[in-house]
Amino acid sequence: MLCSAAGEKSALLWSMRSFALIRRLEGHQSSVVSCDFSPDSALLVTASYDACVIMWDPYTGEQLRTLRYGGVRPCGPSCDIHTSSLRSVCFSPEGLYLATVADDRLLRIWALELRSPVAFAPMTNGLCCMYFPHGGFIATGTRDGHVQFWSAPRALASLKHLCRRALRTFLTTYQVLALPIPRKLKEFLTYRSF
Template sequence: MSLHHTQLEPAMDDSDVHMSSLRSVCFSPEGLYLATVADDRLLRIWALELKAPVAFAPMTNGLCCTFFPHGGVIATGTRDGHVQFWAASRVLSSLKHLCRKALRSFLTTYQVLALPIPPK
């Protein structure tokens, strides 16, 4: 899967992809969201199911980002040494996602494939 940073305002060259350096990527604790920091001065929060950003936050000199381990907060760091905290919605994972996550944390891919799980 690939995600592209699209510009928020119209581009001069009619391109919908903004070419900027990606500085940081982090997954939410439940694995359903992704946060990115790039040189275009935006923190983006992506819904992986949608393959599109669901939230934007302006930031200057962004360098890194990370989700709080229990969810609900994203911390971003800047090149000049400052830290900002952003509220992120807490997500209640579906039972299907929780089951997959539990299996993946205790079994290898080959062990999961060998399970007698009925096809769709």
């Protein structure tokens, strides 16, 4: 699959075999400007000017979690898009963290299982962010052409997470749901229980 964000209120998922549209992911209240797949391809995150990050199951199109910028303010038309617009989102290489850049002059790092950021860094004119392939550092780009490097939190992945990541690299959500295993295990493997 390939995901595209073209400034609409939705992201588009495309088949890389047939180059046909698989589905439209709708749920944002403003333009989607950034998207990224988790390292195991079992999750997709989208960031929008509506100050929300939505975590999706790309196989089913289901919204799994919404991270709201600012913590208290609801997403929607009432958001102040001039100060809180998201510009970029990316997964860490181990799939345990997300990094986001917004117009509020902050780089935020989110733990995948929490609903609030675990680290902040001040930056101005932020435009994009990307993790170093081996983790531990994030590069951010600014509108004035500068690149900044930041130290990022690192965590040793649990054996549970490593097993889930190994399985989900090869199995779709539908294949996991068809396995003859307990419901709780299916929920864990499909990121329904964080």
